[in-house]
Amino acid sequence: MHQRQAVIERIRRVSAGVQRLELAVEPPQRALSGGQFFLARTTATYDPYLREAWLPVALNDKTIVVERPTRYQYLPNQVVDLLGPLGKPFPLRNSARALLLIAYEAAPSIFLLMLQSALARNSAATLVLIGQAQQYPLEALPSALEVIRAEHYETWAERAQHIAWADQIFAVAPPPYDLPAYMRLLEDAQRVRHAVSAELLYGIFQPPMPCGIGACQACLVRLQNGDEVPACTEGMAFDLTRVNLLQSLADSAGA
Ligand code: FES
Structure with a gap:
């Protein structure tokens, strides 16, 4: 588990209620499995006190894509403080068809x-x-x-x-x-x-x-x-x- 800075490289609105953020993280996050997540802080203050759970939906070479509701507003190049990846990968069995x-x-x-x-x-x-x-x-x-x-x-x-x-x-x-x-x-x-x-x-x-x-x-x-x-x-x-x-x-x- 790491605390790291991420930069929002791209924001894509998927629907009226869903947007996807492409995050560049340093060092690049190569090992990430379904079920793991990040806790994110988007401000330099403790308001809000709790970090938000950000759920990765795709992993690229150098970026992670997370999904967020559109009621939250983000900007390209915005810096985010990320804690993670947290949690265990979902225990998907190889034999599960x-x-x-x-x-x-x-x-x-x-x-x-x-x-x-x-x-x-x-x-x-x-x-x-x-x-x-x-x-x-x-x-x-x-x-x-x-x-x-x-x-x-x-x-x-x-x-x-x-x-x-x-x-x-x-x-x-x-x-x-x-x-x-x-x-x-x-x-x-x-x-x-x-x-x-x-x-x-x-x-x-x-x-x-x-x-x-x-x-x-x-x-x-x-x-x-x-x-x-x-x-x-x-x-x-x-x-x-x-x-x-x-x-x-x-x-x-x-x-
Ligand atoms: S969030 Fe503190 S123990 Fe899980």
Whole structure:
């Protein structure tokens, strides 16, 4: 993990709500996998105090492309302070030939880098966009991807078939949607597949991350074995059979 300066070389508006920033970083970032991210500070002050999570969607020879909502404004040649790459690569299995990706109320940007690798080795991938995620521009997605839209989780008509079909499933939902969404998905997977094996079903946890290095304990995820582990260093994807979703839901209801 490094702290480094990046320069915004190019800004491309992908749609009304999505823009992509091409960042030149020094030294060039060559090792970066789907699921890893940066914490960025765009001002010299601590206002805002929290850095923003910037998600890489493509990696070029000398630049990294990140995706940001257009409600944030950036300028060419603007210097950004980056912390990272943070987190662990998504545990995509080499043998996974059928990949199901689910975005609840969130842009699916976090999947795009992993998708490049999966599609390059001819895996089939289906992306389900639920709720606000339906606003994501289809033209920003790889053409080989099957995309399904649903207003609500319950109106995703063929979800049992998709869940049964997949070799691996990754779901992303922002807090506070994450815990209920992952609980419902795990229950569905248990019902459809009878048993959910390890390394099948992952939820992506994106709590606020003040430090990004596992020091402040603000981003802990509670596991079934009683451990609490930081999402910033051990995530952001967690095997949902290992997460104590029931206790986490009870904790969040009492918070
Ligand atoms: S952000 Fe501080 S421990 Fe994860």
